[in-house]
Amino acid sequence: MTAPENASPLKTRLRVMAEELGFQAFGVVGIAAALRREYYLKWIAEGQHGSMGWMERNNDRRLHPPNFLPEARSIIMVGMNYYQPYPQVGYKVARYALGEDYHNFLFKRLKKLCTAMRELGGEQRPCVDTAPVMEKPLASQAGLGWQGKSTILVHRKRGTWLLLGTIFTTLELEPDTPEPDRCRSCTRCIDACPTQAITGPYQLDARRCLAYLSIEHDGVIPEEFREAMGDRLFGCDECLNVCPWNRWAEASAEEKLKPRPLPENLRDSFEWTEDYYNLRFGGTPLKRLRLPRWLRNACVVLGNTGTAADLPALEKLAAGPDAMVAEHAAWAVRRIRERRAGEGNFPPKENGAA
Ligand code: SF4
Ligand code: SF4
Structure with a gap:
């Protein structure tokens, strides 16, 4: 500067x-x-x-x-x-x-x-x-x-x-010169958006945006967007990741922005209580999500990326008391089963091998 x-x-x-x-x-x-x-x-x-x-x-x-x-x-x-580079945990947090x-x-x-x-x-x-x-x-x-x-x-x-x-x-300070638009013919962000939320140059429909659907939106994530969520548990950086102006990006030196530990295995979080969730993510943006939405999102991510090893935990959640979470867990179970069936080795062999 x-x-x-x-x-x-x-x-x-x-x-x-x-x-x-x-x-x-x-x-x-x-x-x-x-x-x-x-x-x-x-x-x-x-x-x-x-x-x-x-x-x-x-x-x-x-x-x-x-x-x-x-x-x-x-x-x-x-x-x-x-x-910050993404931590290697098998799913993404913005x-x-x-x-x-x-x-x-x-x-x-x-x-x-x-x-x-x-x-x-x-x-x-x-x-x-x-x-x-x-x-x-x-x-x-x-x-x-x-x-x-x-x-x-x-x-x-x-x-x-x-x-x-x-x-x-109230201080009178001389204004700076606005920066000109340097996007030129680039359309990488528009092309990369997994849900076509950027409906045209400089046009964002938040209702289709995964940052909105996975964080702000309280309730069921419409099925049409679940597959597009992929491994994104909280928010989405896709339109940012592809921007060519990030070629000089360096990891922030700010200590407070350094990544906090995330659970290696999402299914382990199915056993958490709301109190534990708040304690674990206290002081981070994840706390605002609260446990039910974390579980909802975790089910979608596992539906897209999970394996047979995740099925027992998902089935238990699908039978749980929270109707919204249960519906997403049942969806994830179906998705994993369909994927395994498509791969030709499901149901599991007798020895339990996936
Ligand atoms: S944050 Fe993700 S879903 Fe939202 S506009 Fe960008 S790429 Fe699309
Ligand atoms: S990816 Fe970056 S440079 Fe390209 S159009 Fe989008 S904002 Fe502009």
């Missing part, structure tokens, strides 16, 4: 502070940033946000940044590299969710920046994801990258792996 030659001493100081706090990207956009309001409202009106009702609310602030903080003049956008939940520690670091800015005479409001902020359009206006055809922010050096934070401030 190098300061542009024309940056004011104040902005340079803030940029250096952000770097010391672990942010690799920093940019400023004026409070009257141009947002694609019509696009967002149309997307909501079409119901493409699925059951994420919170996306319909607070549009007075989401679409009008000046309403966040009276007298605000500028918006600072920061980004932290979260890229890279952003492998370590500690970023919301708390990012917010604390933004608050440190805000404290320093207060001493410089500013009044601030920090946000990390949880407030109704159009982070990606603001980040692209602040020169952190551009919103690619997958709708994800793409940074020229960090690729698609940035966690974003926002600070509204």
Whole structure:
């Protein structure tokens, strides 16, 4: 993160502070940033946000940044590299969710920046994801990258792996130049999406997206998407993994984002209690999923990747009290049996060998 030659001493100081706090990207956009309001409202009106009702609310602030903080003049956008290689456990958890939940520690670091800015005479409001902020359009206006055809922010050096934070401030800081769109003729993200959720360039139907279906969506995963889930237990990185701008990606040096241990064998988690689940994944994004949805997703993954050795545990779950989990477990049993039958060696031989 190098300061542009024309940056004011104040902005340079803030940029250096952000770097010391672990942010690799920093940019400023004026409070009257141009947002694609019509696009967002149309997307909501079409119901493409699925059951994420919170996306319909607070549009007075989401679409009008000046309403966040009276007298605000500028918006600072920061980004932290979260890229991590996948742990070798036979299933995938989205890279952003492998370590500690970023919301708390990012917010604390933004608050440190805000404290320093207060001493410089500013009044601030920090946000990390949880407030109704159009982070990606603001980040692209602040020169952190551009919103690619997958709708994800793409940074020229960090690729698609940035966690974003926002600070509204009354300080007048000179805005950065927005980054031009560098997707050009590439369509890799659109082609790679296993559920055709990217319905066209810059168009994402969340109802088809595995990140939504496996995390936000509470209930049955429609059968048409289960096979496409493959080995993805929590979220999906497919449209990010294929982006050519990730060729320079390096594993994040941030200790808090280092992967936490995951169970080697998904069927072992069938014996967990809700308390154990919460203890095991406390402080990580997985905790928010809660045990029933973990089990639901684990059944889908095992239905796609499991072997005869998983059948007893799945059959037990299929007879269990949670109807939603039981239905997914029964589906997984059917899938494994069909696969084994297709391979010509099912039912198992008498000695139990698969
Ligand atoms: S996260 Fe996965 S399912 Fe969602 S748009 Fe990207 S590739 Fe498609
Ligand atoms: S994969 Fe290609 S089209 Fe998609 S965001 Fe990256 S550069 Fe753009």
